[in-house]
Amino acid sequence: MNFDLSTFDARQLHSLVLAAEKRKSQLAKRRPIAVVRAELTATAAEFGYAIDELFGVSAPQLKAAKSKTRRPKGKVAVKYRDPENRKNTWSGRGSQPLWLREKVRRGLSPSDFLVDGLARPTANTKSIGKRTVFKQA
Numbered sequence: 001m002n003f004d005l006s007t008f009d010a011r012q013l014h015s016l017v018l019a020a021e022k023r024k025s026q027l028a029k030r031r032p033i034a035v036v037r038a039e040l041t042a043t044a045a046e047f048g049y050a051i052d053e054l055f056g057v058s059a060p061q062l063k064a065a066k067s068k069t070r071r072p073k074g075k076v077a078v079k080y081r082d083p084e085n086r087k088n089t090w091s092g093r094g095s096q097p098l099w100l101r102e103k104v105r106r107g108l109s110p111s112d113f114l115v116d117g118l119a120r121p122t123a124n125t126k127s128i129g130k131r132t133v134f135k136q137a
Contacts, residue, residue, distance in 0.1 A: 080113040 034093075041051055052106065080100060082088035088099045096104070104110060 007130055080110065081115050082113060 043053055044051055075092060076091040078089040079092040080090040082099055090097050090100055100110060101115060
């Protein structure tokens, strides 16, 4: 988190320092999660319950669910290339790059920049999820 402190006046800086000190003292007073988790588990066991019975998920499952990461998407071949600058390419995934958007704004079609023999135009996804049939009132 970066702040441009040169834009703050003295009053704003003072309130920022006070808020930071207040938050720091709150965090210092908190007990570690592992200690609280152990106490909750012990208390639940004392009354004859397990944590997963009370909360629906056990602590190890919660931790495992958070640690799962998305599999990275693989590389995709180039579909569009700018003939004026060969470094300008686009795979058709994500939003249109600025160089292609500018050319389309000038009246050219994205299909004019397709790589010969390797690519087909990207599907129009703007209508996906939109209602196409309307009920008459």
